[in-house]
Amino acid sequence: MDEQLFFEKLNSLCTSKEIFYFLRSLEVMFGTMASGALQRIAEIEVDDNGLKNPERVLENEVFRALCFQFEMESSKLSNSGLLNALQALIKLRIDPQSTLMTTLLSKSEERLGKGQLTVKNLCALGESLLELEGPNCAMLEQVVKHMREKDIDKWSPREIAMTYKMLQVAVGEGEQYQDLLNRLNSVTLLVVFQLSPELTSIILNSLIVLHQVQAVSLVTALCKHAVKHIPHFTDDELVCVLEAFLYFGHSEQLFTEALETHVPKSIFTMHPQTVSKVMHYCCQKMILSKPIFDAVAQSFISDAERFTADQIAECIIPFGTLNYLPPSASSLFRKLETILHTQISHFQPHTLLKLLHSCVLIQRYPVNFLPKVFSPYFLQQLQAQPPGLDRNVTSQLTQLFLTVTLECPFYEGPKLLPKYKVKTFLMCHSSLDVHLLKRVKTGLLYLLKNRMYFASEVSTPYFYSVDIQIKLDEEGFVLPAAQCEEVHRRIALCVDGQNRFCVNSHNLLGEEAIKQRHLQLLGYEVVQIPFFEVESLQNCRKMAEYLHKKIFPHTYRLSC
Numbered sequence: 001m002d003e004q005l006f007f008e009k010l011n012s013l014c015t016s017k018e019i020f021y022f023l024r025s026l027e028v029m030f031g032t033m034a035s036g037a038l039q040r041i042a043e044i045e046v047d048d049n050g051l052k053n054p055e056r057v058l059e060n061e062v063f064r065a066l067c068f069q070f071e072m073e074s075s076k077l078s079n080s081g082l083l084n085a086l087q088a089l090i091k092l093r094i095d096p097q098s099t100l101m102t103t104l105l106s107k108s109e110e111r112l113g114k115g116q117l118t119v120k121n122l123c124a125l126g127e128s129l130l131e132l133e134g135p136n137c138a139m140l141e142q143v144v145k146h147m148r149e150k151d152i153d154k155w156s157p158r159e160i161a162m163t164y165k166m167l168q169v170a171v172g173e174g175e176q177y178q179d180l181l182n183r184l185n186s187v188t189l190l191v192v193f194q195l196s197p198e199l200t201s202i203i204l205n206s207l208i209v210l211h212q213v214q215a216v217s218l219v220t221a222l223c224k225h226a227v228k229h230i231p232h233f234t235d236d237e238l239v240c241v242l243e244a245f246l247y248f249g250h251s252e253q254l255f256t257e258a259l260e261t262h263v264p265k266s267i268f269t270m271h272p273q274t275v276s277k278v279m280h281y282c283c284q285k286m287i288l289s290k291p292i293f294d295a296v297a298q299s300f301i302s303d304a305e306r307f308t309a310d311q312i313a314e315c316i317i318p319f320g321t322l323n324y325l326p327p328s329a330s331s332l333f334r335k336l337e338t339i340l341h342t343q344i345s346h347f348q349p350h351t352l353l354k355l356l357h358s359c360v361l362i363q364r365y366p367v368n369f370l371p372k373v374f375s376p377y378f379l380q381q382l383q384a385q386p387p388g389l390d391r392n393v394t395s396q397l398t399q400l401f402l403t404v405t406l407e408c409p410f411y412e413g414p415k416l417l418p419k420y421k422v423k424t425f426l427m428c429h430s431s432l433d434v435h436l437l438k439r440v441k442t443g444l445l446y447l448l449k450n451r452m453y454f455a456s457e458v459s460t461p462y463f464y465s466v467d468i469q470i471k472l473d474e475e476g477f478v479l480p481a482a483q484c485e486e487v488h489r490r491i492a493l494c495v496d497g498q499n500r501f502c503v504n505s506h507n508l509l510g511e512e513a514i515k516q517r518h519l520q521l522l523g524y525e526v527v528q529i530p531f532f533e534v535e536s537l538q539n540c541r542k543m544a545e546y547l548h549k550k551i552f553p554h555t556y557r558l559s560c
Helices: 003-012 016-024 031-045 054-058 061-072 079-091 099-113 119-136 138-148 157-170 178-194 197-209 216-232 235-247 253-266 272-285 290-306 309-321 329-346 349-361 376-384 391-407 434-448 510-521 540-551
Strands: 455-459 465-472 489-496 525-530
Touching (some): 003 016, 003 031, 016 031, 016 061, 031 054, 031 061, 031 079, 061 099, 079 119, 099 138, 138 157, 138 178, 157 178, 157 197, 197 216, 197 235, 216 235, 216 253, 235 272, 253 290, 272 290, 272 309, 290 309, 290 329, 309 329, 329 349, 349 376, 349 391, 391 510, 434 465, 434 489, 489 510, 510 525, 525 540
Antiparallel strands (some): 465 489
């Protein structure tokens, strides 16, 4: 049969049974046609879980005859026929130690050594070796060496992507292929717009593994290009893309918007690893996306059992970190409590602590689990595992203790021993905006006329540091900051710069929200000075007028 007619007929067939019947009717079949038939069988019979029905394929007499033909006539095959057959047999899970597979690999290595393989052939061989033997394949480095000698400018997008994939394995510890990578990065930048979702994901993942942080233009172009592929990425591909955005520190508003459209539509079919990675991405980037968070909450309520302990933590912690309670909060945390009651032993100590700490940030109190957390055994477990009892961990423990003391007076379980408490909380995300603090202090000086009437960055006995503190006597007069007697009221000014809020939002982060809540419970009058209220104030006088209204709203003042 004419080769073109053969492939037209082959591609019209939809079952392996039809293909075998068709092949049986042929008297003669060339190598290219035979390898094409194997590839078509693999396309139909192999899915994400492997070969659908091994007996139906592997025991079929036509299939066995095909394999015998490849084994006996491998030297007569064209390069494409040889390598296409090898790829198809790998997909069909043929034993790598079988005579057939060792014969095909041996012939491939022989032609590789003679320099007979084109770029397309080299990519096909490299892809097969990665699938078959993984990163420890000795032949793979030889493939890369031959790729180095080829003219990159004429490569197709798939050939470029496969080369990246091979390089991330072959480069190893040295930088001997950085010249090839530099050429590859330059050429890839020109063809980014041609890349499919799969190839975009492969290249971004390779750039991470190869530490190509200097390829800023390429990374930026790939990340922008990824936006249009959001609905078309597989779960694994989307995870790779999210990891690239995090690794390279890239931000793209259109990417977030695309996720907000895609995730709610696909949440119930997404793999738990993908769901947790989306939440981790939002948390790391401080992106409070209510459509995504609400959808994840619903997914967790419906099917939490399919999530691992680490995935549960990655899904729940962002709610606390970004200080957001979804409409389904009651059901969400009821489900979490049920999971913890039955699976708490599945959580690593540090993961469990982060999870419970994130809950108290949004006033969800895990009192049933605190006796375990404050127990000597659990604290020893924390100490034994990295990062041990570092300042961040002891801050979380101390804040849990302070929360139950202030907000859960009914709690009568074990308390945190003094040796585990910090003197001042470590605020990981919401450090003080020094520039904004300086502007506020200048305005206060204009208002109060003397620097002695307020203090900045004041440590308290309650583990928190107050940005600016003002003391008043019983009649409401401002006292010198150093005075300790006759203090009737303490005003805590929270100078909240942009870094204390979620990105592009006026929503306070969880650690700042709990601080202000606790300061109020400890007797402070909390006055929030958010950046978005003062950024338009042009001079000291306007800042002083603003501060007067915020701090002393009921006090009449003739002039500043």
